[in-house]
Amino acid sequence: MKAAVLGTGMVGRTIAARLAELGHAVTLGTRDPEVTLARSEADAMGTPPFADWGNQHPAIKVAGFADAAVGAELIVNATNGGASLEVLAQAGPENLDGKIILDIANPLDFSNGMPPTLFVKDTDSLGEQIQRAFPGARVVKSLNTMNADLMARPGQLADPGTVFVSGNDAEAKAIVSGLLQDFGHQDVIDLGDITTARGTEMLLPVWLRLWGALGKPTFNFKIVR
């Protein structure tokens, strides 16, 4: 599949590398490819500069958001939640029409310090905001309930746990579910339409507390039943 991953942070890189490893044609979308490739310092989150990573992944192209999206069948939103709507607008609504947007972002609000809160919740969600803003796209919310390493390689846990999908388009959810299984996810629960993203986005606060309590981010939710 031709995939565009929007966002060159750790999450975007991890998903892009996994997709490429599985044989997909991947383009990483960024605001300004020249700036991204020229950066030589770690960013504010401590993410190493892109160039070294790019050199280690020569099959993965880097392009502006619109150039990345135009030829892609699957568009992964791996930007931070607060920037997602603007980035997708830059990618161009015409480049999103009919496409699957796999939205893995969370609506994190760091403006009040740590731990972050959610800038939308309970009566709406980032997934719904994206679906409303780009009605021609087929938004599937998934993977936002675990850390990037586990998104891409859940098999590193003896029990990989559960991954959720939310979306209005059954075919798009089926395609994403297949991809998740290729990643190593064994238990995919279809929660229903995109409004069910409210539930998974609201897992973030307990995820953050669990990170603190367990002292590591490599854990996952599993639904036992």
Added chain:
Amino acid sequence: MKAAVLGTGMVGRTIAARLAELGHAVTLGTRDPEVTLARSEADAMGTPPFADWGNQHPAIKVAGFADAAVGAELIVNATNGGASLEVLAQAGPENLDGKIILDIANPLDFSNGMPPTLFVKDTDSLGEQIQRAFPGARVVKSLNTMNADLMARPGQLADPGTVFVSGNDAEAKAIVSGLLQDFGHQDVIDLGDITTARGTEMLLPVWLRLWGALGKPTFNFKIVR
């Protein structure tokens, strides 16, 4: 242990019966015992009238909120979230001082129809509201992430999953954790202080969607790590 369970709905009855079965002296607290015992119709939630249940559990006393709380070491808040602060006020702050309040309620708001939303979230929680209103009490939030049957008998699932505790008082959390293990909970995670109740209360929305997707309420969250 002497325990008061405030609330005579299905959740309160289930917890009270389990505590009594484990040998604790249990009093169910209700607004007006005479009214509760005289009621002969199911309530709006379809809960059968109390009298039959009471006759089947003769060891469990029924008393007003304050009479139930006064002699108890452990007070279980099994009221609905919207009524919790008022019920605990009726129980009497002087009857809560130094006591463990095991808060198993969720801040559900049904005023906008189904599914319910949360009347407090993200930057505050019902657990914290209770702790602030009754600073002499030792509030432990737990069990609010699963249905009443599983709270009391998690062993009915092949894998019982995880139960969380949140609270400011280490001794109170240790006592509650021991009780949870007596109930059959094998994996108790201490998330930290009472502010971590924000995380577990925010599990409710995804719990409700999972109930819809799975078609049954007998499932639980497990943290695989």
